Amino acid sequence: MISTVATKPYADQMPGTSGLRKKVPVFQQENYAENFIQAIFDSLEGFEGKTLVIGGDGRYYNREVIQVALKMAAANGFGKVMVGQGGILSTPAASHVIRKYGAFGGIVLSASHNPGGPTEDFGIKYNIGNGGPAPEKITDAIFARTKVIDSYKIADVADIDLDTVGSFDLAGMTVEVIDPVTDYADLMETLFDFPAIRALIASGFRVVIDSMSAVTGPYAVEILEKRLGAPAGSVRNEIPLPDFGHHHPDPNLVHAKELYDDVMSVDGPDFGAASDGDGDRNMIVGKGMFVTPSDSLAVIAANATCAPGYAKGIAGIARSMPTSAAADRVAEKLGIGMYETPTGWKFFGNLMDADKVTVCGEESFGTGSAHVREKDGLWAVLFWLNIIAARKEGVKDIILKHWAEYGRNYYSRHDYEGVDTDQANALVSALRNKLSTLPGTQIGSLIVSEADDFSYLDPVDQSVSRNQGIRILFQGGSRIVFRLSGTGTSGATLRLYVERYEADAAKHQIETQKALEDLIGAAETIAEIRKFTGMNEPTVIT
Structure with a gap:
């Protein structure tokens, strides 16, 4: 039932800042995905009988690689795998599931904000037990292993039904197909003042989110429309598609221009947001004001106590080096630590685990906090709505007042x-x-x-x-x-x-x-x- 398959190494499997990313036809080469997954397992120790989390952003080739990863996890000795229904787990949701259920780690299948489709991008990333991306010592070990790998282990069994929630046996390993949304939505409800946001929306404040036919859709519909009462249709492009509807799922002023133009129009919504392929990035737009990611981090940090989950204040702030110094001025005023790191969310993990920082951000439309160990697009959107509800001011006024105070x-x-x-x-x-x-x-x-x-x-x-x-x-x-x-x-x-x-x-x-x-x-x-x-x-x- 368990096979050891001979293979030959590929020379191009060096992980970048967020795992291994290549075009789909590259991953479709014989044993290409298998080699990298086995190299991950070969670089880890002590996972026998432990739990692994697997999920992805639903892009093309997601389901096929999940089936391979499940069979390889069984062959390599994992005791259980938790996988998102339909193969879906946003990157922040995967981080939360790893942390909540004490999993050994997780495999996230995504190429983030890059296009999807038969000739477009795919990616595999390993996250460690704290829910965050593997540090360089692990990714270096994975790359070293890919250069000499000569075999991989896989279970010779039928594919698992990924569309039905429940537990299944796969070659002696338990596969639990989970609802990918509920755990994450419940977490958001503990962090933010949902009644205040619900009242804001009920007052006529119009909110729209463009999920860009990517993974955020189901999460945004559950939270914004079902739990916060926004009208149906407030979440646009809400169905995740393997090719993201032929669009580029990158929430910026070029690829989310339609949303931006709508919010800026006379009769448009009061607040707009967009997320990316795997749900970890965000763009914030208010009537008359686009919010840069650097300013978004600074405003969230300066107003953190508006949200119940951060009512006691924040321990510190971290930002990637290319991100503007706007948050530095907030940290100085609050008398808390400010940390400047290289680009890559993995660098924030150590700081959060050591309780040195609570909120962090990158200029590439990524913000997040210690609630998970990944950047989190919907978290940022909800934080902004919480701040607006608490301050009873629109985005433009909040930004202008922030600049007046901090420069x-x-x-x-x-x-x-x-x-x-x-x-x-x-x-x-x-x-x-x-x-x-x-x-x-x-x-x-x-x-x-x-x-x-x-x-x-x-x-x-x-x-x-x-x-x-x-x-x-x-x-x-x-x-x-x-x-x-x-x-x-x-x-x-x-x-x-x-x-x-x-x-x-x-x-x-x-x-x-x-x-x-x-x-x-x-x-x-x-x-x-x-x-x-x-x-x-x-x-x-x-």
Whole structure:
């Protein structure tokens, strides 16, 4: 019943910031998924008889790989697997299930905000027992194993019925198919003031959420429409589709433009939000105001005590290095710790486990807290609705008052997608070679004060992560950051982050790109982006 299958290694199975992501046809190669899953199991110890959680965002090839993973888990000695009905579990919901039921770990099948379909993206990620992404020591071990793997174990049994909730036997291992939504929705109800939000919606405050035909749909319908009383249809594109309806499930001003335009229209909703493929990202839009992810983190931190689950205050705040320093000013005023980490949610896990931080965020539309160990799109949406209900103010007023109190961090991210990988690496290499010569350089009215390649010393386990993004800081506090993204599957994505702090409230409503114009020009002068990428402008500006 248990087979050991001979295989040959693939050379390209190095996990990125969120697991292994490749195009579906790559994963469909003989033993490709099996090799990586076996490498995960071979890199772990002490899981015999323990529980594993498996689920994904419903994208194309999700069901097929779940069936393989179930049979391999049985063959490798797990005692039980909890799997979401239909193969569905949002990334934050998977984290919660791991934590709530004391599972050994979990396999999350997703490529997050990347497109889905027969020729699009797929991904496999391992989460550890705290519910968070595996740390680098584990992903490094997995990659090392993939390079020499010569066999994998699998049970020769029929597929499990993923659509029926209940318990099943699979080669002596229990498979429990669970409702993927209820545990997560119940958790949200313990964190936020549902009666206050319900009253806000009942008063006529119109809320819409675009689930982008991705995994958030069932969760948003249960919470927003069924538990909070929003009218049917408030959740748009609520049915998860394997190809996300041919759309790109990335909640930003390009891919969620229809929602943005609707909220900004005269007769549009008062509040809009969008989530991504696996439910861990969010975009917040209020009437007359788009909220940057950096500002969203800062506002949530500053108003955390509005929500019952955070009524006693927060222990600290963490943000990824490219994220704006808006939250730093909140932490300073609250007298709590502020931690700047590399990009990747796994870096927040140690800080939360050590009770050093409660809320954290990344500029790539990700915010979350210690309730799970992943970023959480719906959590952020509910937090905003809780703040609005408590303050009895709209999004625009809340943001303007926040800027008046803390100052505004003008901030933008320019993505250059699909760049030739060699050219992208050449750009970064050339930048690194310039770093020591940049301080003191003047570009227009800007003078470089510091330049480095960000390195992070984890204050909990003392691990060091180097080469995490090139930072160029200017006198007066402005900065530009260059980083190659680790979440794409074809070519390279160069990300340029641009930031300027403005304390004067009279200057808080300048158009963002205009306010950052000289810094954007300096980035081109220093990095020669057009020369290396062959692109005259970014693919996406957020």
